[in-house]
Amino acid sequence: MPFAPAYAPHRYNRLPPLEFTALCELHHHRYVQYAHLFLADLARAQAAVRSALEYLADHWEEILTTSNAAACAWKAVTHHVRAAHPGSRAVRRLTDHQQDLVLLHYGLGLPLRDIAYLTGIEEPAVHSQIRAIRIEPDQQAHRPDGLSLPGGEDTC
Known part of the structure; x- marks a missing residue:
């Protein structure tokens, strides 16, 4: 423990x-990854x-x-x-909830079932919400730590 x-x-x-x-x-490890x-x-x-x-x-x-x-x-x-x-705001044009999904899925690379388990949201709902978030390939922002996040200059 x-x-x-x-x-x-x-x-x-x-x-x-x-x-x-x-x-x-x-969940501690994922919480810290998300927060970081x-x-x-x-x-x-x-x-x-x-x-x-x-x-x-x-x-x-x-x-x-x-x-x-x-x-x-x-x-x-x-x-x-x-x-x-x-x-x-990691991605200023998104709501806080959408931003969390983007960070977890695109930033940390978590599969949808892991996001559902971590956040307590049903997997089909996570899937539809992720699909509803439009990420343009030319909006990829490259962070110094090697992670790429959608959102262009408005990333953290």
């Missing part, structure tokens, strides 16, 4: 709930993810009452990542 106890030791008088630990184990791509700063990315997981630990009992804990967790992560860099 490398991640969950680090985010929740003072929140619980015992080990964190198994579900919280499982969520951290399953969005913020272009690993230390800030790790801090944003830590903040999101601390929030989740504080509200875990409430989150478990929702229909989709993974979707709630993803929403918390994206909120904390964006808060770490106010005004930053």
